[in-house]
Amino acid sequence: MPGMPGSTKAMAGFTVGSLVVVTAYTVTLGSSGWLWFTWVVLGLLTLGVLVTRN
Structure with missing residues (x-):
């Protein structure tokens, strides 16, 4: 992901x-909602950070 700041890359x-x-975990012990x-x-937070940083 070129051009991404280090903190955004770490979050992704x-x-x-x-x-x-x-x-x-789901495969081993079963699903947990x-x-x-x-x-x-x-994932939504990460997507929001990606959208606002670009």
Whole structure:
């Protein structure tokens, strides 16, 4: 993602990493609505930061 500030890039990386963790949790232990809800909120926050920074 060229041109992104370091903090935005870190937030995007954290969001993708948390998606991997939530997916692994779901596969291993079963779905958790709160985990997915939290990830969606984090994803929307990240998207909002990306839109406002560009």
